[in-house]
Amino acid sequence: MLKLLLLVLVIVAAAWWMLSRRAAPPPAPKPRADRPADMPTDKPAGGSQPMLACAHCGVHLPQAEVMHDAAGRPFCTEAHRLAGPR
Secondary structure, eight states: OHHHHHHHHHHHHHHHHHHHHHHSOOOOOOOOOSSOTTSOSOSOTTSOOOEEEOTTTOOEEEGGGOEEOTTOOEESSHHHHHHOOO
């Protein structure tokens, strides 16, 4: 009889432990960084910027990363700025 009572007690304790773990809320997710540490901080709030196409090759870049020539045309690199538009 004592063995049966001990078995029932173990089963009830295991069921209570499993149900209490299921009802617990999941841990809060780790907050992620809005931007990596090496990205420039001169971007507008919200992270979106106008994209400009390089006048030489057509690659689109964020406005903060382009280089402009004397006429104000955007270029992706110094080499493309020196080569001029196509």
